[in-house]
Amino acid sequence: MSLQDDTNSFDPTVTHDDFLDQMLSGLQTTVSWPDISAGNGGQNKSPLPWDVVDHFDDQSAFLSSKLRQHQISAAAGGRTPPSAVKSLQLPRGLASAAESALFGNDNIDDSSFKSPIGDNNSIQNLFHGFTGSLTSNQTQQFRNLPAQNLGSPAVMNQVQASSVAAGGGGGGAPSQPRQRVRARRGQATDPHSIAERLRRERIAERMKALQELVPNANKTDKASMLDEIIDYVKFLQLQVKVLSMSRLGGAAAGAIAPIVAEGGGVGRSSNGTASSSNNDAAMTVTENQVVKLMEEDMGSAMQYLQGKGLCLMPISLATAISTATCHPSASRSNLPSLAGGGPSSPNMSVLTVQSANGVSSVKDSP
Amino acid sequence: MSPSQQPSSPNPTHLKIRFARRFLRALNNLNITKTSPDDDDDGENRVYRRSRRVKIAAYTAMASVVGSRRAWSRAVLWKVRNRSRNRSLLSVRPRRKRVDCKITNNDHDHAKVFVRRRNPNPKRDPFRDSGQVLKLRKLVPGAETMDSWCLMDETADYIKCLAAQVEVMKTLVDLYTTT
Numbered sequence: 001m002s003l004q005d006d007t008n009s010f011d012p013t014v015t016h017d018d019f020l021d022q023m024l025s026g027l028q029t030t031v032s033w034p035d036i037s038a039g040n041g042g043q044n045k046s047p048l049p050w051d052v053v054d055h056f057d058d059q060s061a062f063l064s065s066k067l068r069q070h071q072i073s074a075a076a077g078g079r080t081p082p083s084a085v086k087s088l089q090l091p092r093g094l095a096s097a098a099e100s101a102l103f104g105n106d107n108i109d110d111s112s113f114k115s116p117i118g119d120n121n122s123i124q125n126l127f128h129g130f131t132g133s134l135t136s137n138q139t140q141q142f143r144n145l146p147a148q149n150l151g152s153p154a155v156m157n158q159v160q161a162s163s164v165a166a167g168g169g170g171g172g173a174p175s176q177p178r179q180r181v182r183a184r185r186g187q188a189t190d191p192h193s194i195a196e197r198l199r200r201e202r203i204a205e206r207m208k209a210l211q212e213l214v215p216n217a218n219k220t221d222k223a224s225m226l227d228e229i230i231d232y233v234k235f236l237q238l239q240v241k242v243l244s245m246s247r248l249g250g251a252a253a254g255a256i257a258p259i260v261a262e263g264g265g266v267g268r269s270s271n272g273t274a275s276s277s278n279n280d281a282a283m284t285v286t287e288n289q290v291v292k293l294m295e296e297d298m299g300s301a302m303q304y305l306q307g308k309g310l311c312l313m314p315i316s317l318a319t320a321i322s323t324a325t326c327h328p329s330a331s332r333s334n335l336p337s338l339a340g341g342g343p344s345s346p347n348m349s350v351l352t353v354q355s356a357n358g359v360s361s362v363k364d365s366p
Numbered sequence: 367m368s369p370s371q372q373p374s375s376p377n378p379t380h381l382k383i384r385f386a387r388r389f390l391r392a393l394n395n396l397n398i399t400k401t402s403p404d405d406d407d408d409g410e411n412r413v414y415r416r417s418r419r420v421k422i423a424a425y426t427a428m429a430s431v432v433g434s435r436r437a438w439s440r441a442v443l444w445k446v447r448n449r450s451r452n453r454s455l456l457s458v459r460p461r462r463k464r465v466d467c468k469i470t471n472n473d474h475d476h477a478k479v480f481v482r483r484r485n486p487n488p489k490r491d492p493f494r495d496s497g498q499v500l501k502l503r504k505l506v507p508g509a510e511t512m513d514s515w516c517l518m519d520e521t522a523d524y525i526k527c528l529a530a531q532v533e534v535m536k537t538l539v540d541l542y543t544t545t
């Protein structure tokens with residue numbers, strides 16, 4: 001016994017629009033609504049018009065907005081009355097009660113409502129009024145409906161649900177003063193989640209800016225991007241440290257080479273003043289070590305050298321580089337037979353170690 | 367679109383020029399004022415001390431170029447001031463300790479008075495304390511208690527300035543070694 005079947009036999013559109021107009025205008029006046037009262041869901045039979053009116057004023061706003069929107073959607077979209085009324089009747093009890101009340105308002109004196117008469121009379125008046133404009137079949141339907149439980153919380157939920165549903169139905173309608181903000185598909189309307197979403201977007205924008213600064217940053221993943229950033233900051237700080245070590249002029253620079261070369265933890269020259277003999281001693285120690293390793297396994301020798309930030313290269317290439325470049329920033333070779341070959345200026349060795357350190361630190365980053 | 371009043375990011379060339387000037391001035395000061403006796407300890411320590419001073423001079427120069435706009439530069443300058451203050455306290459010379467403390471304390475308060483937008487709300491800041499973010503907070507000076515967005519902002523500025531600093535130092539090293 002759905003009402004929707006009955007609505008198909010409604011009057012044509014014109015009268016229905018008039019009906020909506022009347023409903024809207026009727027909402028503004030005080031109407032006794034015997035069945036809507038907060039918490040009195042079970043008691044349909046003891047209404048007091050003034051009690052009801054208070055609730056009705058609250059809900060009239062809901063209803064008026066909803067109905068106005070329906071009217072506009074009906075006018076704009078050219079909707080047929082059955083569908084409009086159908087969506088009206090989704091919260092069946094409420095809508096039917098609204099219709100019944102408004103119909104009643106049209107056709108019956110307000111005075112009769114305002115008098116605190118027994119509910120039966122008012123309900124009968126309502127339904128008589130309703131019969132005046134509709135066929136008799138429907139009165140029976142409507143008469144049955146107000147017997148439903150119309151507690152106000154249920155009403156509120158229904159109104160909200162209907163407004164959301166109506167909003168979905170009347171998609172093209174302009175936004176009326178609704179109770180809820182309509183959200184986009186798949187996103188929440190919660191102000192907290194909106195704020196969170198905004199925040200996440202801002203942070204992502206910052207990450208993109210960082211991506212341009214950090215070299216080798218073609219990672220799309222946020223975690224790997226953070227890793228890259230951390231490694232790059234560490235690398236830059238290490239570079240500053242190494243550069244500050246070599247940033248010295250004069251005699252003190254000679255002491256740097258053994259110190260930096262022994263940074264791998266091989267062994268420190270315990271008592272030594274900064275002298276070239278110390279320098280050579282450290283170098284020969286390294287060279288002997290490399291020779292020993294090379295006899296066993298080439299790979300381990302290379303790793304040992306790498307750990308110290310040195311590399312191996314043929315003598316011819318080393319001499320070619322040292323003669324070709326004007327300033328001694330070429331990489332120095334650490335060869336076992338280094339007797340007279342390699343340059344031995346402390347600045348050169350420092351730069352070698354420094355650039356090699358730079359290289360190795362880049363390589364070692366995960 | 368930035369909510370707080372951040373100045374536009376500085377031109378890197380300007381940064382480098384200003385940094386180079388201040389850094390060279392600091393190096394000059396270092397070379398001139400070698401107050402500690404030369405042969406007090408072995409060469410290694412001397413070298414280490416000297417290199418640490420150079421490093422501090424470099425960071426200080428960079429931070430003073432940036433000024434008080436950025437949290438990391440304020441933190442660096444404050445650390446350096448604190449360190450010198452602690453050193454003077456720890457040293458055996460008791461003279462004018464109070465006065466020095468007062469002066470640096472005022473500076474400290476002044477530096478900390480800068481309005482920082484605080485957002486300690488855990489709901490709003492889901493990425494605040496994940497593992498890598500913690501590492502980043504330790505690396506960038508002054509970024510321990512920021513929210514995530516400010517942290518990213520500071521990191522970007524810090525990386526920019528640090529890269530400029532490294533480039534200038536590299537060219538200076540090359541210059542010094544060729545001559």
